[in-house]
Amino acid sequence: MSFLRWAAVSVPLVLLLGFLSGRSVPSGSENGWYMALTKPELTPPGWVFPVAWSLLYIMLGLALALVLSARGAKLRWVAVALFAAQLAGNLAWTPLFFGAHKVGAALLLIVAILGLTIITTFVFAQIRRVAAWLLVPYMVWLSFAGVLNWRIAQLNPDAERLVQPAAASQVIG
Numbered sequence: 001m002s003f004l005r006w007a008a009v010s011v012p013l014v015l016l017l018g019f020l021s022g023r024s025v026p027s028g029s030e031n032g033w034y035m036a037l038t039k040p041e042l043t044p045p046g047w048v049f050p051v052a053w054s055l056l057y058i059m060l061g062l063a064l065a066l067v068l069s070a071r072g073a074k075l076r077w078v079a080v081a082l083f084a085a086q087l088a089g090n091l092a093w094t095p096l097f098f099g100a101h102k103v104g105a106a107l108l109l110i111v112a113i114l115g116l117t118i119i120t121t122f123v124f125a126q127i128r129r130v131a132a133w134l135l136v137p138y139m140v141w142l143s144f145a146g147v148l149n150w151r152i153a154q155l156n157p158d159a160e161r162l163v164q165p166a167a168a169s170q171v172i173g
Contacts, residue, residue: 003069010068011061014087018057021091022050025099033101036162040151056138060087063124063134070127079123086116101160103153110146114139 028046029035060083067079090113097106117139125132152159 002071003065006065006068007062010065011058014061014064015054015057017087017091018053021094022053024095027094027098031098033162034098037152037159038155040148040155042151043148052141056141059134060138063131066128066131066134067124073127075123075126079120079127082116082120082123086113086120089113089116097149101162103149103156103159107146107149107153110142110149114142114146117142 027034028049064083067076070076089109093106093109096102096109117135121132121135124135
């Protein structure tokens with residue numbers, strides 16, 4: 001029962017935070033700067049991103065709930081802190097890439113997020129193996145996103161100067 005209570009909080013919370021990050025600045029086809037970039041051939045259609053991220057955020061929330069419900073686990077709070085750190089990086093990526101147009105910094109951030117997630121996965125595995133396995137698709141997607149980000153940086157060396165960043169937030173404005 002403890003898992004269900006934690007899941008009832010963690011899954012909607014992670015989804016909400018992901019949604020707010022995604023809506024904090026125009027992204028995808030709503031972003032003129034992004035649409036003006038040369039994109040790699042392996043860029044999926046725009047509808048794939050919200051579907052993929054929704055599923056990944058649900059899995060992240062479930063993984064977190066599994067760890068939070070493991071009362072008495074020695075590394076429980078270390079695991080939660082690592083999870084929070086990688087999630088904070090994840091939530092910062094969209095405003096950094098789509099809002100600030102910092103393609104290089106966004107790539108470094110993805111590498112940091114992936115590194116933190118790998119460590120988080122190993123710690124989760126010591127608490128609940130299923131929680132660690134729930135992070136695997138996320139790591140695969142982060143790797144793919146990193147490749148896309150890297151190729152965009154290669155194809156658009158002047159990306160930061162292409163168009164001025166949007167001043168307004170979609171959440172507020």
